[in-house]
Amino acid sequence: MAATDPMxxxxxxxxxxxxxxxxxxxxxxxxxxxxxxxxxxxxxVYLSFTGSRMLPSFDLVGFQNYERLFRIREWDTAVTNLAIxxxxxxxxxxxxxxxxxxxxxxxxxxxxxxxxxxxxxxxLSFIVTGTAWKWFLDPAIGIENTMHLWGWAxxxxxxxxxxxxxxxxxxxxxxxxxSGFVMAMFLAGLRGIDNEILKAAQMDGASTFQMxxxxxxxxxxxxxxxxxxxxxxxxxxxxxxxxxxxxxxxxNATALPATxxxxxxxxxxxxxxxxxxxxxxxxxxxxxxxxxxxAELREKK
Amino acid sequence: xxxLSTGAAVLALSTxxxxxxxxxxxxxxxxxxxxxxxxxxxxxxxxxxxxxxxGWTDMPVAGGGGSDAMTVLRARVTAGDPPTxxxxxxxxxxxxxxxxxxxxxNALAEEQNWNEVVPEALQRFSTYEGNWVAAPVNVHSTNWxxxxxxxxxxxxxxxxxxxxxxxxxxxxAADAGYTALAHGGQAWQDATIFDxxxxxxxxxxxxxxxxxxxxxDALGGSQMxxxxxxxxxxxxxxxxxxxxxDWNLASxxxxxxxxxxxxxxxWAKGEFVNAGLTAGEEFQCFRVPGTExxxxxxxxxxxxxxxxxEGDQASQVAMASAVMSPEFQIAFNVVKGSAPARTDIDASAxxxxxxxxxxxxxxxxxxxxxxxxxxxxxxxxxxxQNAMYDVITAHFNGEYDAETAAAEMVTAVELAQ
Numbered sequence: 001m002a003a004t005d006p007m008x009x010x011x012x013x014x015x016x017x018x019x020x021x022x023x024x025x026x027x028x029x030x031x032x033x034x035x036x037x038x039x040x041x042x043x044x045v046y047l048s049f050t051g052s053r054m055l056p057s058f059d060l061v062g063f064q065n066y067e068r069l070f071r072i073r074e075w076d077t078a079v080t081n082l083a084i085x086x087x088x089x090x091x092x093x094x095x096x097x098x099x100x101x102x103x104x105x106x107x108x109x110x111x112x113x114x115x116x117x118x119x120x121x122x123x124l125s126f127i128v129t130g131t132a133w134k135w136f137l138d139p140a141i142g143i144e145n146t147m148h149l150w151g152w153a154x155x156x157x158x159x160x161x162x163x164x165x166x167x168x169x170x171x172x173x174x175x176x177x178x179s180g181f182v183m184a185m186f187l188a189g190l191r192g193i194d195n196e197i198l199k200a201a202q203m204d205g206a207s208t209f210q211m212x213x214x215x216x217x218x219x220x221x222x223x224x225x226x227x228x229x230x231x232x233x234x235x236x237x238x239x240x241x242x243x244x245x246x247x248x249x250x251x252n253a254t255a256l257p258a259t260x261x262x263x264x265x266x267x268x269x270x271x272x273x274x275x276x277x278x279x280x281x282x283x284x285x286x287x288x289x290x291x292x293x294x295a296e297l298r299e300k301k
Numbered sequence: 302x303x304x305l306s307t308g309a310a311v312l313a314l315s316t317x318x319x320x321x322x323x324x325x326x327x328x329x330x331x332x333x334x335x336x337x338x339x340x341x342x343x344x345x346x347x348x349x350x351x352x353x354x355x356g357w358t359d360m361p362v363a364g365g366g367g368s369d370a371m372t373v374l375r376a377r378v379t380a381g382d383p384p385t386x387x388x389x390x391x392x393x394x395x396x397x398x399x400x401x402x403x404x405x406x407n408a409l410a411e412e413q414n415w416n417e418v419v420p421e422a423l424q425r426f427s428t429y430e431g432n433w434v435a436a437p438v439n440v441h442s443t444n445w446x447x448x449x450x451x452x453x454x455x456x457x458x459x460x461x462x463x464x465x466x467x468x469x470x471x472x473x474a475a476d477a478g479y480t481a482l483a484h485g486g487q488a489w490q491d492a493t494i495f496d497x498x499x500x501x502x503x504x505x506x507x508x509x510x511x512x513x514x515x516x517x518d519a520l521g522g523s524q525m526x527x528x529x530x531x532x533x534x535x536x537x538x539x540x541x542x543x544x545x546x547d548w549n550l551a552s553x554x555x556x557x558x559x560x561x562x563x564x565x566x567x568w569a570k571g572e573f574v575n576a577g578l579t580a581g582e583e584f585q586c587f588r589v590p591g592t593e594x595x596x597x598x599x600x601x602x603x604x605x606x607x608x609x610x611e612g613d614q615a616s617q618v619a620m621a622s623a624v625m626s627p628e629f630q631i632a633f634n635v636v637k638g639s640a641p642a643r644t645d646i647d648a649s650a651x652x653x654x655x656x657x658x659x660x661x662x663x664x665x666x667x668x669x670x671x672x673x674x675x676x677x678x679x680x681x682x683x684x685x686q687n688a689m690y691d692v693i694t695a696h697f698n699g700e701y702d703a704e705t706a707a708a709e710m711v712t713a714v715e716l717a718q
Contacts, residue, residue, distance in 0.1 A: 053684070054396050055379065068716050073709065074691050140542045161544045163698050250486055250544040251698030252691055266375075267368045268687040269396065270717070 097182025130244025398429030501591025581653030
């Protein structure tokens, strides 16, 4: 039987090529991935332990950058903001996305038209979303001004100019952008549920609410998980939305870890501190992703 | 590839015609002067060089303040392919010189006597360890107040000479329903007015101790608290919708007569002039009350990078020489709104504000009261500058009171060093 094993000399050239081809074709992209993703992650981790200022340098300074990072007030602001932004963003997107999906799933007329309308904000970049919402929310030209022009003089909506509330305007814009996408994921999940089970439940006299509560939502678990993972990493890397919407202001009120990282690495010549903030962000994402991957891979077995 | 081929060309040149002087090459210039007036001003330089047979490869990176341009530059230098000349501000020049990335212009400086005609406070940035590495283009002073003359007359306001008068004038405007101070809520704009408050409260010695020497006692002391209190006073005269506004929109408020004053560097003059207003007549410029006799400045310079090619080096010298020529200094600065970087230039081509700026600059240079602006990266390195921005903008937006802000200044500066 050894002669038919393609890995051995007995096999003809064609068979051997067919076996090696995928590996050969994948090798360059694999190598590129290893260098440009994992190599640079390792480089960033290394930089975070050096005294790099304007350009990378290689003199190790231990944990000094991390010590400084956690003493910087703006980092506290950025982390607090991320906590507010990420939790609200994920929760609201999930709720709105799920509601929209359930309503669209009622076999309503015009679904084909409504679905893309909800989904299309995702086709815009965060820069566009940010710029558009900056105008809507600006009291002098946006919603507040429009309401005044329509005669509702006492209407007030100046969150974007308010230090305490500005972070919530970012949540508004981000939710507008992403909830349609979450809806699409849930809709796909809903369509994947076996009709026979639902029919059986109906025959047993389950109400619609009970059906959603006991059968449909539990079956959407994978969709919930994917939505959570995608939304949380979108939240942690949020950068362009903040830059376009508020520029990090008023003051530093809407700074996020990503804006912090860019500013320290590239405009303040404190690359070491920037790198250490990037490492903290990576660890945050890893803390979410690793348990998820672990759960996913274990289920496959 | 381009570098390779020019290298080959020079090699061929040097072997065939060893006696001929190195051929001047095109200059590649990285800058962020992309607005209409700035680009027109830069064209003067481009044509000047073209007259000497030197081509110009433009490498504009839009984005005011140049932080995007600096990111591009970092990538180019790291890749071993620096542009010939780069528009640069303040400490960036020193940082690049410290990396050994800048060329030496000493021979030209010696020949053209730059040591005599360029104010010493500027040389602090154009030279590194005694060697000339950059050619200064202009001096912007940042402690100006821009005022709408018609509005001043309507309200019966004289040009204020003291801080108290200044506050009283703004109060009059506010009472009459105008915005007293047009301001854009961006960190660098907050810091620009902060510079003047520090100078106004404590004078040159305090500015030197706090902003340049970063003495913790000065940074956290009672004078700093007072400077922050003045900031709070100014905040009271700014309209509610200031956050995130660009500086030129704030200038437009003064131009349109919606607002009385703006505290801004003299690039604001360009907005007034473009709107068809005449300096000294339809709009006024005067030093921020309390800072008369002192000038806080920033200066655009062309830093020359270390290039191996002799032809490139010759072009660099030609370009530096053109930048420093009185004709270019006049042509450029009349358009840009700034004062020339040399003190020996005839002021007749400039408008009233330009002439005042040149006279103030020369006087401050003589008296030793010419100081680099913290807000524009000429008083301390970018890391410290931005740390100060954080505190100033947080205070201006109401996060800290004056005492906390002064204490935070000490911590922020310590962490940034």
